[in-house]
Amino acid sequence: MDKAKNKPKKPTKKFIVTDVESLQEEFYRTYDPDYWLYRISLFSNAHTRFEKVGQFLTEDLAEVSNEDFKRMLRTEMHFLYFQMVEALFEIIFAIAHHDNRNLWVALTFSNDKDTAFYSNAYSEIKDLALGEMKSFLYRNIVTVIQGKKAEIPLLRWLFYFIYPSKMSDDEWTKNLKNIERMLQTFAQDFSERGEYNAYKHSLRFYNSDFALAIGAIGMKQVKVNYTLGKSKDSIIFLEEHDKNNPKAQIDGRRRIARTIKPFDFERDTRCCLIIHSLIKNIIYTRKYSLLKGFQGRDFQFSTYLDIKLPEMLLPKTGVTRSSFTV
Numbered sequence: 001m002d003k004a005k006n007k008p009k010k011p012t013k014k015f016i017v018t019d020v021e022s023l024q025e026e027f028y029r030t031y032d033p034d035y036w037l038y039r040i041s042l043f044s045n046a047h048t049r050f051e052k053v054g055q056f057l058t059e060d061l062a063e064v065s066n067e068d069f070k071r072m073l074r075t076e077m078h079f080l081y082f083q084m085v086e087a088l089f090e091i092i093f094a095i096a097h098h099d100n101r102n103l104w105v106a107l108t109f110s111n112d113k114d115t116a117f118y119s120n121a122y123s124e125i126k127d128l129a130l131g132e133m134k135s136f137l138y139r140n141i142v143t144v145i146q147g148k149k150a151e152i153p154l155l156r157w158l159f160y161f162i163y164p165s166k167m168s169d170d171e172w173t174k175n176l177k178n179i180e181r182m183l184q185t186f187a188q189d190f191s192e193r194g195e196y197n198a199y200k201h202s203l204r205f206y207n208s209d210f211a212l213a214i215g216a217i218g219m220k221q222v223k224v225n226y227t228l229g230k231s232k233d234s235i236i237f238l239e240e241h242d243k244n245n246p247k248a249q250i251d252g253r254r255r256i257a258r259t260i261k262p263f264d265f266e267r268d269t270r271c272c273l274i275i276h277s278l279i280k281n282i283i284y285t286r287k288y289s290l291l292k293g294f295q296g297r298d299f300q301f302s303t304y305l306d307i308k309l310p311e312m313l314l315p316k317t318g319v320t321r322s323s324f325t326v
Contacts, residue, residue, distance in 0.1 A: 012114045013114040013115060018103050023105065026103070030285050031286070036275070036279065037172040037273075040273060043080065050070055053105050059210045074207075074208050075233070077265060077272065078265070079196060080272055082083070082193055082199075084276070088127075088278060089190075091103070095158060115305030125285070129191045131185060134180070137180060137183075141154055141157045153176060155176050158282060159189055159278060159281045159285070162289055163285040171303075175305050179304055198237035207234065207235060210231045210262040210319075229317050229320075230262075232262065235260070240254055240257070241256060241257035257319065257323045261315065266315045267315045285299070
């Protein structure tokens, strides 16, 4: 990873925090990771059980298209996935660069370039997507676990802090490797977030069925279609064509592309549930280790020893993106 690229400029704005410990306690005591879970449940259950609950969800509407309503629910889950990916990495980078006590402040000012808490998160996410942050995630941290000093990777410290565990060294290796693979997949998805920007800014997209196939004529003049991908959902939006290529200009003008991004509702749901568990690990292992009244109480954190990768993260759509100039 190019550390110079991600290094923020010297801060010109400084803060005085009179009681950092109190802020830390308030944040870990009151932050609710299950807020994400409730949103996942809302979209998933409303869609799956629409035949039972649809009349209550739409009773105040004069004209209703049930299929359009269900399509909206699937679309909201897709963009919830992007929102959760962004939240996960913002928390990861805030803790990694500013420790536990400053998490609330670091998250609050992560977009302010004039502070020491500025995070070039998008650049770091892209580095992770390209596999350029492995050394960063596995750098050693000396900490105390179960009364003993131990060198543990940053990746473990992020998601499990110093909370005690009975996992063996081999189990920890497998568990962290699976987390790393999932993080890289999430980062790769987020690095191609044109549809997420279209969603956030003016809702400038539409959702439609998607199918892509190629045709061939055999020896007996029989047409054969080869399906490359299909989905009942895809986000269609406009964007700058080949925007990272300075040579993609014609007479000094840029071209516009019509981009189609198919998505898989079930896959989005699975990914959102995994991210919820990762965020909950980050918050709760600290809550149950640092706060008085919670220390020593049981908390069942999530592990990823038996998760099936890459199957869990593969979309059923086949084609993941197609783009044509307009």
